[in-house]
Amino acid sequence: MSRAETSRRGSRPGRAGIRDVAAAAGVSITTVSDALNGKGRLPDATRRHVREVADRLGYRPSAAARTLRTGKSGLIGLTVTTYGDEPFTFTEFAYFAEMARAATSAALARGYALVILPATSRHDVWSNVALDGTVVIDPSDHDPVVSELVRQGLPVVSDGRPAGSLPVTAWVDNDHEAAVLGILDHLADAGARRIGLLTGTTTDTYTHLSTTAYLRWCERVGQDPVYEAYPAHDPCAGAVAADRLLARPDRPDAVYGLFDPNGTDLLAAARRYGLRVPEDLLLVCCSESTVYASTEPPITTLSLKPRRIGTAVVHVLIDAIEGLHSDQPVEQVIPTELIVRTSSQRRSPRTTVSPPRSPESD
Amino acid sequence: MSRAETSRRGSRPGRAGIRDVAAAAGVSITTVSDALNGKGRLPDATRRHVREVADRLGYRPSAAARTLRTGKSGLIGLTVTTYGDEPFTFTEFAYFAEMARAATSAALARGYALVILPATSRHDVWSNVALDGTVVIDPSDHDPVVSELVRQGLPVVSDGRPAGSLPVTAWVDNDHEAAVLGILDHLADAGARRIGLLTGTTTDTYTHLSTTAYLRWCERVGQDPVYEAYPAHDPCAGAVAADRLLARPDRPDAVYGLFDPNGTDLLAAARRYGLRVPEDLLLVCCSESTVYASTEPPITTLSLKPRRIGTAVVHVLIDAIEGLHSDQPVEQVIPTELIVRTSSQRRSPRTTVSPPRSPESD
DNA sequence: TGATCATGCAGAAACGTGACTGTCAACGCG
DNA sequence: CGCGTTGACAGTCACGTTTCTGCATGATCA
Numbered sequence: 001m002s003r004a005e006t007s008r009r010g011s012r013p014g015r016a017g018i019r020d021v022a023a024a025a026g027v028s029i030t031t032v033s034d035a036l037n038g039k040g041r042l043p044d045a046t047r048r049h050v051r052e053v054a055d056r057l058g059y060r061p062s063a064a065a066r067t068l069r070t071g072k073s074g075l076i077g078l079t080v081t082t083y084g085d086e087p088f089t090f091t092e093f094a095y096f097a098e099m100a101r102a103a104t105s106a107a108l109a110r111g112y113a114l115v116i117l118p119a120t121s122r123h124d125v126w127s128n129v130a131l132d133g134t135v136v137i138d139p140s141d142h143d144p145v146v147s148e149l150v151r152q153g154l155p156v157v158s159d160g161r162p163a164g165s166l167p168v169t170a171w172v173d174n175d176h177e178a179a180v181l182g183i184l185d186h187l188a189d190a191g192a193r194r195i196g197l198l199t200g201t202t203t204d205t206y207t208h209l210s211t212t213a214y215l216r217w218c219e220r221v222g223q224d225p226v227y228e229a230y231p232a233h234d235p236c237a238g239a240v241a242a243d244r245l246l247a248r249p250d251r252p253d254a255v256y257g258l259f260d261p262n263g264t265d266l267l268a269a270a271r272r273y274g275l276r277v278p279e280d281l282l283l284v285c286c287s288e289s290t291v292y293a294s295t296e297p298p299i300t301t302l303s304l305k306p307r308r309i310g311t312a313v314v315h316v317l318i319d320a321i322e323g324l325h326s327d328q329p330v331e332q333v334i335p336t337e338l339i340v341r342t343s344s345q346r347r348s349p350r351t352t353v354s355p356p357r358s359p360e361s362d
Numbered sequence: 363m364s365r366a367e368t369s370r371r372g373s374r375p376g377r378a379g380i381r382d383v384a385a386a387a388g389v390s391i392t393t394v395s396d397a398l399n400g401k402g403r404l405p406d407a408t409r410r411h412v413r414e415v416a417d418r419l420g421y422r423p424s425a426a427a428r429t430l431r432t433g434k435s436g437l438i439g440l441t442v443t444t445y446g447d448e449p450f451t452f453t454e455f456a457y458f459a460e461m462a463r464a465a466t467s468a469a470l471a472r473g474y475a476l477v478i479l480p481a482t483s484r485h486d487v488w489s490n491v492a493l494d495g496t497v498v499i500d501p502s503d504h505d506p507v508v509s510e511l512v513r514q515g516l517p518v519v520s521d522g523r524p525a526g527s528l529p530v531t532a533w534v535d536n537d538h539e540a541a542v543l544g545i546l547d548h549l550a551d552a553g554a555r556r557i558g559l560l561t562g563t564t565t566d567t568y569t570h571l572s573t574t575a576y577l578r579w580c581e582r583v584g585q586d587p588v589y590e591a592y593p594a595h596d597p598c599a600g601a602v603a604a605d606r607l608l609a610r611p612d613r614p615d616a617v618y619g620l621f622d623p624n625g626t627d628l629l630a631a632a633r634r635y636g637l638r639v640p641e642d643l644l645l646v647c648c649s650e651s652t653v654y655a656s657t658e659p660p661i662t663t664l665s666l667k668p669r670r671i672g673t674a675v676v677h678v679l680i681d682a683i684e685g686l687h688s689d690q691p692v693e694q695v696i697p698t699e700l701i702v703r704t705s706s707q708r709r710s711p712r713t714t715v716s717p718p719r720s721p722e723s724d
Numbered sequence: 725t726g727a728t729c730a731t732g733c734a735g736a737a738a739c740g741t742g743a744c745t746g747t748c749a750a751c752g753c754g
Numbered sequence: 755c756g757c758g759t760t761g762a763c764a765g766t767c768a769c770g771t772t773t774c775t776g777c778a779t780g781a782t783c784a
Contacts (some may be wrong), residue, residue, distance in 0.1 A: 015514070018739060028764045033742060041761065060514070063492040064429035065740035070768050073426065074490040075477070097459045104478050110744095113491050114478050116466050122473065128436040129475050130425040152377070152422070189421070191381075262654045291653045294626045297631075379770060390734045393773060402773095427770035430739050512740065 012155060016057040023051040036061070046298035067130055074316060076107055077117045077134035079145065081204065092126045093260040095306045096137065096218060098160065102310030110306045110318050119145045133314050133321045135159065140273055142202035155320035157330075159313050169320050172176035174304050177337040178299040180213040180256070182340055183284050183302060186338065187254040191346045193280050194223060196252030198233025198262045207232075210258055226252045239265040246273050246281075254282035254344075263292050263299045275295060283343040308334050379421040387415040388481040390677025398423070414479075417451040429492050438469055438679060439496035440477045440597030441507065443566065454621040456497065457668045461521065465497060481507045495683045497521065497675050501528055502565030508669050517682035519692075523567045531682050532692035534639050534674045536666050538568060541698040542575040542618070545646050545664060548700065549616040553708045554644050556585060558607055558614030560624050569594075572620055588614045594621060601627040608635050616644035616706075625654050625661045660703035670696050 021030040027050065034040030035050035044160035067073040078100060104114045115129055119136070126145075133155040140148055141163035149156050152182045155169040162168045187195050197214045199207055211227070226248065230241035243264035246257060255266055265279065276282045277297055284300045285292070292299040318329050373540035384391040388411065397412035429435040466476045477491055481498070488507075495517040501508055503525035508657030509519050517531040524530045545692060549557050559576045560571055573589070580587045588610065592603035604627035607617060617628055629639065637643045639659055646662045647654070654661040678692050 028742085029741085030765080031763060034763090036741080040763085043762075045760080058513070060489045060739050062430070063490050064426055064435065066490070066742080067492075067770090068424070068430050068739090068771085069741050069743085073768085074487070094743085100478075108480065108484065108487055111484065111487055111490070113487055114463075116476050116478065118466075118470065121471065124474055125436070125470055125473055127422050128425050128428070128431075128473070151420070261652075264653060266657050289624075289653075291626060291651075294630050296658050310563075325559035380772095391771085391772080392735080395734060396733090399772085403732085405732075408732080424770050428772075430741090431770080431772045433739080544728090634782080 010335050013150060015062075018059070018061065020052045020336060021050070021057055021130055023183065024057060025050050060103045061094040071135075072321075073114050073130040073132055074127065075115050075131050076112050076314070077129075077131045078103060078114045079117050079119050079134055079136045081119050081136075081138050081140055081143070092301050095260065095304060099137070099286050099306035102307035103314045104310075106311040106314040107281045107318070112318060114315075115272040119143065125149050133157070133169075133317045136168070138202070138204035139163070139168070140165060146248065155317060157313050157317040157320065161209070163203075163205050164206075169354050170316050170332075172334060173205075174309070174336050175273075175333050176209040177213040179302055179338075180210050182216055182320045182336075184214070184217045186300075186340070187256070187282050187284065187344060188221070190254070190278070190282055190344055192252075192254030194226060194250065194254070195254045197225070197227035198238075198242055198245055198255055198259075198266065199227060199229050200238070200259050200284075201229050207258060207346055214256075214345055224250070226250055235261075238262060242266045242269040243272070246270060246275065253280070255284075257283075258284035260285070260287040260289060263287055263295070263301065267295060267299065278346050280345050282346065284338075293341065297343050300341045302342035303337045303339060305334050305337060377424075378421045379653045380421070383412065383416045383419055386419060387412050392619050405656070420708050424523040433496055434683075436474050437491065437493050438474050438676070438683075439467060439491075439493045441479050441481050441496055441498045443481050443498075443500050443502055443505070443548040449624065457622065459664060460650050461672040463500070464669035465676045468673040468676040469680070472676075474676075474680060478713035482503065493517070495531075495679045497679055498530070500564070500566035500717070501530070501567065503526070503528060508612065508673070517679060519675050519679040519682065521671055523571070524569075525565075525567050532678050532694075534671055534678060534694045534696060537565075537695050538571040538696050539575040541570050541664055541700075542581055543664075544700060545618050546576070546579045546696075547619070548662075548702070549644050549646065549706060550583070552616070552618030552640075552644055552706055554614075556588060556612065556614045556616070558603055558617040559587070559589035560600075560607055560617055560619040560621075560628065560647075561589060561591050562621050563591050564594050571622060574619075588612055597623075600624060601630065604628045608632060608637065617646075619645075619647035622647070622649040622651060625649055625657070625663065627675070629657060629661065640708050644708065646700075653705065659705050662703045662706035663701050665698060665699045665701060667696050680721050 017183065018032050020030050022032045025032065027046070030040075031042065031046065032050050033052070033195045034055060035047045035200055036145070070152075080096065082132075082268055083261040106116050115131065117126065120242070131154060134149055136143070136146055136156055136158045138160040139158050139162055143166060145168055146156055146168060149167075150167045158166070158168045158171045159173070160171065161173045162171055197211065199211055201207065214227065215225055226245070228245040230237035238259065238261050242257075242262060245252070257263055257266055263283065266283055266285070270281050277283050286302045286304065288303055288306055292301050312334060314331050316332060322337055367570055380391050384394045387394065389408070392402075393404065393408065394412050397404055397409045398416060409718055416572060442458065469476050474494070477493065479488065479491075498508055498518055498520045501520050502522055505528060508518055508530060512529045512531075520528070520530045520533040520537070522533065523535045524533055546557055546592040559573065563569065576589065577587055585675070588607070590603045590607040591692070600621065600623050604619075604624060607614070608628070608631045609620055612719035619625055619628055619649060625645065626647055628647070632639055632643050632645075637644050646664065648664040648666065650668055651691050652663055654663050674694050678694060
């Protein structure tokens, strides 16, 4: 009886099922499943035969059925917190793009695929995709999506230290305090007397930690803080804030910009005010963009190593999914890298155009 | 009997099934399914009651079971052809990033989610995810992944005209010939006598169509072609090729760069040779990056409108998935936009820094 | 008043796979 | 020669939905 049904289904065009393979190979579906998955105890001859028949029929196991049966989908969510009405700022900064690329690669290398899901997307989309776990980039405090996912028992790993008591499974981040302090010391070493800070307002911890570190440094060295903050989701506000910072009566002679576009904006503002870089103004900004190697002059940047972050986040998440080293709370810190260029070196006033850099390995 | 089993399963922590909702609401699972999906014929009272109970239990339908039953997963693949050993060049150019962002937004607006899948990824990953259809960016001729997907009966829509007889369901692209001809005319109008072309070597149709259009234009106006090609996947090769182009004995007095980084590379090369832009060299490049608005001087760019492309591709694909207007072969052409800046205007030699541009709507 | 019909819901069959249990033959050993 | 053991498979259930079919109940109509 079940044989008759099998042949009836097999007549459906397009897809061959495991039953069709079993019938064509003259074995049971159990044998087919065991042969293809490397389980059970079968002689190699049978195993090879089944594989061959499966290949000939172009058999592809149904991902949905396998997911339903095993409870594992092989899918990882990649969530970006959104600002404003644009569904997400996915590629506003090169950081996100690089990080997403590395995360995708790392996931694929371990047999997982990435699904892009904005945090504020429609609820039906979230519940329509079976996820094994989720990566959350820069979660804001009390993120409802994170809570919901954790409540469902899914592992959640965040890129960026979670704010408050956000119940993530693990997190990966840079040591932002150390990075800011290092940059400020670097600028002071280059001769800066009054260092300003350009920063966006965000709800994650990056801005908060960096600003706090800046204020602490100012207090330590006895400098009055000089900083401008602007809504990070507004693409124009950054340029305006850069202008405002250089127009202040207590104009800084060095500026660190916390966000990617700040370097370009500050450079343009400096030109408007006739300030030479680095002679009149030292410049550093946090960016992953390679354009700062070719600007006039080249601008010193802080790299947060998004590729290493993306890779680490995915590995930690997959480890959690597969139950590896789940005993220790995972909080991984990735070092930053300061790429020193002309804009922050007052000692070497030559404005040589640096040769094209070869891509870094990480 | 089945009741007893239901309660036994319901004791499992973490997830409430449809049976638990049915038991708690005192109805059958059919009624629950119909009430939540808006089907069947139920009085509003029952519908509300079931929804309320489901909410109270935190019921989330299993995506895997739904996919298995309905045959629709709500997932769309986003495939990027890869070069070299890096899994994919996803964000090499701002084009991909913008396009992917728009595609994700458009998909989410229609209830679908995007899965990023490189074309050359491990076969097990491809077969492990249930896709309703796929978007392929710049497929090369005889792409094996495309053939396999089409053979499975999945709709495949490509961004970029498919080469040869690649059997895609539909495609969306710009009119690259018209764009190149327009730029060459624009440069000639600005006074260019010998226009060069800087181009990468790729296996998709973009490079081929653009180069062909350039050669035809040269033939028409009686100019000897002056162009340099370099392997597009090598991040250094572009700068070297730009240098080579300006070092030629028949140095062009205007250059169009087909790829995003060409503008920066050409500008750096021009500085090395002491060429002033636009006085000695007119420059245009194809890019979506906003940095070209702030370079010194600002560079004229051709925008391929990746947001509109990404949106269109997804809409065409989802229409095909849902069986809408499947009768007509869909080949959609998106217009390009030339953003004229200082680098291509010899008449206005002032090098004003342009004010920050507001974001475009598309 | 009996036949027809819309309404409100329950039962059960799939969807395609993985895993557990069971069967039958061959074989080694006392 | 009988018995336990092991290899090589087949049968069958369950994963959690959706959906088709079907059975009651009350209302409507000739």
